[in-house]
Amino acid sequence: MASTSGLRTTLSKMAASLTGLLKPWTPRVLLVRWSRYNPYYLEPEPRKEVYHIPETELTPEQKEERELKSVRPIKAATNSVTSSVFNDPVLSKFVNMMMKDGDKIIAKGIITQTLENMKRKQVEKYHKAPEGKKAEIECNPYAIFHQALENCKPVIGLASIQKGGKFYQVPIPLTDNRRRFLAMKWMITECRDNKHRRTLMYEKLSQELLAAFSKEGNVVKRKHELHKMAESNRAYAHYRWW
Amino acid sequence: FLHYSLSIALPPLSYLVAQVRPLHGSGCGQQQEAVGMEMRPETFSIFRTQENDPDCQSEQHQGQYYTVPPSHFHTVFPHGLPPRYQQQVKTFNEGCVMVRQPALELISHLKRADYSKPTLRYLLYGVKGSGKTMSLCHTVHYCSTQGWLVLHIPDAHLWVKNCKELLPSSYHASRFDQPIQASNWLRNFRTTNENFLSKIKLRQRYVWTKRESTEEGQPLGELVDMGVSRVKSSSDVVGAVLKELRLQAGGTEGGFRLAVAVDGVNGLWGRTTLKKEDKSPVAPEELTLVHNLRKMINNDWCGGAVIATLSQTGSLYAPSSAYLPQELLGEEGFDSMDPFIPVPVSLYSEKEFESCYLYYLDRHWLQHPHSQTEEGKKELIFLSNRNPSVLERLCAFL
Numbered sequence: 001m002a003s004t005s006g007l008r009t010t011l012s013k014m015a016a017s018l019t020g021l022l023k024p025w026t027p028r029v030l031l032v033r034w035s036r037y038n039p040y041y042l043e044p045e046p047r048k049e050v051y052h053i054p055e056t057e058l059t060p061e062q063k064e065e066r067e068l069k070s071v072r073p074i075k076a077a078t079n080s081v082t083s084s085v086f087n088d089p090v091l092s093k094f095v096n097m098m099m100k101d102g103d104k105i106i107a108k109g110i111i112t113q114t115l116e117n118m119k120r121k122q123v124e125k126y127h128k129a130p131e132g133k134k135a136e137i138e139c140n141p142y143a144i145f146h147q148a149l150e151n152c153k154p155v156i157g158l159a160s161i162q163k164g165g166k167f168y169q170v171p172i173p174l175t176d177n178r179r180r181f182l183a184m185k186w187m188i189t190e191c192r193d194n195k196h197r198r199t200l201m202y203e204k205l206s207q208e209l210l211a212a213f214s215k216e217g218n219v220v221k222r223k224h225e226l227h228k229m230a231e232s233n234r235a236y237a238h239y240r241w242w
Numbered sequence: 243f244l245h246y247s248l249s250i251a252l253p254p255l256s257y258l259v260a261q262v263r264p265l266h267g268s269g270c271g272q273q274q275e276a277v278g279m280e281m282r283p284e285t286f287s288i289f290r291t292q293e294n295d296p297d298c299q300s301e302q303h304q305g306q307y308y309t310v311p312p313s314h315f316h317t318v319f320p321h322g323l324p325p326r327y328q329q330q331v332k333t334f335n336e337g338c339v340m341v342r343q344p345a346l347e348l349i350s351h352l353k354r355a356d357y358s359k360p361t362l363r364y365l366l367y368g369v370k371g372s373g374k375t376m377s378l379c380h381t382v383h384y385c386s387t388q389g390w391l392v393l394h395i396p397d398a399h400l401w402v403k404n405c406k407e408l409l410p411s412s413y414h415a416s417r418f419d420q421p422i423q424a425s426n427w428l429r430n431f432r433t434t435n436e437n438f439l440s441k442i443k444l445r446q447r448y449v450w451t452k453r454e455s456t457e458e459g460q461p462l463g464e465l466v467d468m469g470v471s472r473v474k475s476s477s478d479v480v481g482a483v484l485k486e487l488r489l490q491a492g493g494t495e496g497g498f499r500l501a502v503a504v505d506g507v508n509g510l511w512g513r514t515t516l517k518k519e520d521k522s523p524v525a526p527e528e529l530t531l532v533h534n535l536r537k538m539i540n541n542d543w544c545g546g547a548v549i550a551t552l553s554q555t556g557s558l559y560a561p562s563s564a565y566l567p568q569e570l571l572g573e574e575g576f577d578s579m580d581p582f583i584p585v586p587v588s589l590y591s592e593k594e595f596e597s598c599y600l601y602y603l604d605r606h607w608l609q610h611p612h613s614q615t616e617e618g619k620k621e622l623i624f625l626s627n628r629n630p631s632v633l634e635r636l637c638a639f640l
Contacts, residue, residue, distance in 0.1 A: 085612040085621055086640060112639040119639070120333050123606055127335040140609040141639070 033076040042069060044077040079104070088142065090149070090180070097184050113202035115141040118210060138213070148212035152183035152219045156230045161239050170239045171230035186219050187212070194218065287604070289597040291341070296349060296384035299341050305593040307338040307601055310383060318386045321396045321430040322505070324375050326634065334605045340594065342373060344587045345380040351583065352384070352547055357492065357499060360541045363548040363579060365507070368587035369565050371631030374551045375505055377587055381549055385501040390546070391438050391487065393502045393538070395427070399509035399556035401531050405516055408524070413478050417530050418516075424476035424531060428469045431483070438498065439463030442490060448482050450475050462486065481534040488538060492545025500546030502538055506553035510536055511575030513559050536578065550579070590628040598630070602637050610640040 045051075058066070080092055091111065099107040118141040126137045138144055157174040160167050174182070187208060195204045211217030291306040293299055299308065310318075315337055323331075331337040348364055355362055366374045385392050401423055411417040432439065442462040449455040450472065456465055462483065469479030491500035504510075510532050516524040526532045539548055552570045554560055564570055571579060590598060599619060602608045612618040622640075626633040 085615070085617050086610060115639040119607075119609060120329070124333050124335070126606060127333075139606055140611075142610060 033078055037075050040072060041075045042072050044074050044081070046077060046081045046083045048083050090146065091142070093180070094145075094184050097181075098188055110202050110205070114205045114209070115145070117202055117206040118144055121206070121210070144213045145209060148209045149180070149183050149187070151212050151215050152187060152223055153179040154182055154223045154226050155179075156227065157182070158226065158230055158233070159240070161236075163239055168236045168239055169229065169233050170236045171233055172240055183219075183223075186222055190219050190222070287600075289600040289604070290338075296380065296387060299346065299349075301346065303341045304343060304346065305340065305591070305597045307340050307597065310337040310339060312337070314383070314386070317434060317436070318383055318392075319379065320433045321427075322375075322379050322382060322394045322503070326631075327376065330634075334607075338601065339376060339380050339383075340373075340597065341380070342377060342587075342594065344373075344585050345377040345384075348377070348381045348549065348585055349384050352381070355547065357545050360544050361546055361548055363539065363541060363550065363582040364585055365567060365579065365582045366549070366551045366585050366587055367565060367567050367570075369589070369629070370554055370562070371629045372587045372589050373630045374553070374587045376630075377585075378503055378505060378549060378551050382501065382503050385499075385503075386434075388499075390499040390501045391435050391491075393431070393484075393487065393500065394434065395502075395504045395535065396430075397509075397553070397556055398504055398506045398532075398535070399553070399558070401529065401535075402509050402512070402514040402516065402526055403556075403558060408516060408518075409474065411477065411530050412475070413481075414530070417528050417533065418518075418524060419474075419477040419530050421473045421476050424480045425470055425473045428466055428476060428480060428483075432463075432466050432470065439466060442486065442498075444486055445489060446486075450478070477530040481530060484534050484538050488543045491543060497545060502546065502548045504535070504539070504548070504550045506556055507539070507550035507579070508552050508557055508560070508570040508572075508575060510539070511572055511578065512557070515558055539578065550582075590630055590633070592628075595623065595628050595633075598633065608637055608640060613637070613640045 053062070080096075095104065095107045095111050098110065119139060122137055122139045122141075122144070126134055126139055129137060138147075154174065156171050157178070158169045159172045161170045162168075187205075191201060191204045191208055195201070208217055208219060212219050289305070289307055291299075291303045291308050293303055294308050294311060296308075315331070344366060348366075351362070351364065366377055368374050382392055382394055401420060405420050405423065407421055409419040409421060411419045440461045440463055443459050444456065444462065444465065445458060447455060447458050448465070450468070454468075454472075456468065465479060465483060465486075469476045469483070472479075487500055491498065510526060512526065514524050514526055514529070516529075518524055527536075539550070541548070552565070552567060554562060554564055554570060557570065560570055567579070567582075567584060568576055599608075599622070603614065608614060610618070613622065618640075622633065622636060626636055
């Protein structure tokens, strides 16, 4: 009996302290799109071209689809979906990977500052370069970003496979998604870890991307090291069974 | 590139010929020819004009960019330009300013004003990012090329906030001095008006300490040098400089015209974020710099003009949607500035937007492949609503 009364007093004490904390609270970001929709709901169509096709040029499937959309409910579009011509899926993925605690505004801000910084450096170089050298300087920050990411993608990866009580690092092929993920992850961790306290993230990121574009820098070095490890562990390749 | 020029009505080729004839008898034509030889060969571009002298610019140049000569840059604008524009100048390796209607209006008023009457006050106002500071800088360039003495205060808000050192004034018991801001401003003032410093002589004796004083008849340059070196009394030096210029501006013997250009004039009336040692707030009147500047903005002197800009961006305790003079200046400010000539600065018109877009294309600033298409251009118009600063920030990462 003493234990239950003791439990009741502790619970009442907890309740007394918690009532002060339980103020009416609405979260700052309200979720509009649920993750589990009724299969009845259809996907939204963000592309503008689809809506510009005149009535006469629609194929029978498209006409059917339009009639279906007029009766069925449609899922809410997520924040990352745009009909903008400047939308880049690879860049969106990079922004999501850089995001911390769901703060996409800060992550997107850093990326736009990075692109601006890269463009500024390259355009300045372009305007100061003599006529012959101008064609070699790449000024498009998006092209630089994509090329730098390509240069950071590893071709072969390593997996830890257990055989006879020991774990071996076995070289395995990687899917495209995995390669892209590794390149982005290495880029972000490199910029976060090996950065001077006073350098801003966008500055460091632009330096790294420009270095990776010309196949220099720490991220490309890390990729080469992975390739060397895979080469040295060639003997264990037959441990892979898939 | 060609299909853009087709969509805008081309002025006749006689436009090029007309420019060679001397227009105002002030030698604009010859100057323009000399300028033309220094720069790249005259290719006909819809968004650039070869008329680099603000005196000769007129409505026909509206929407076109003129280049500020590199030699003028460091003397005329040591501190006046917006920071993003300074970055742009560094990137593009040239400083181009768009000729817009508010600046042209101001310049035409300045040309026709009577300088024996009390000073006229011009106030540039508009929504955030519409180009008030750039119009002010254009007018300052005009005044500078015409040989006026330019008193350019880049941002009055910098004097009412973030002051690390607030010294009690030696001249007046209840006022406060700001040595760092005053000495910085004096240094920039010296760079802008080198040629006037030896010509203007002081009309009064100024005593700084028991051992230091500046005698009557000394050139202004000595006063300014003293203010820059003796940082403690720099705020009082600023007050003395302003007083001397006010007295001598309208003078008939060796008279010069004085242009007082103040950016963010609404900072002079309002509240400050500075605090005294007992944590009570400092009113703007209690700062020497603000007190002296307010005397300058009064229209009790003649021989010059006061050109001011309102600014919400650096302002304290003002809502972000406020842009009208009544809202930003407050009761006190409006009464002090009244009567003034309001000059509204609007967002880009269609022609100006085209011009800006073509300029960015020419400077290789718009790099995204889609931004160079019609679709991308429509999207830029939609996203920026033709607001100059928003467009600049959008194009920065595209």
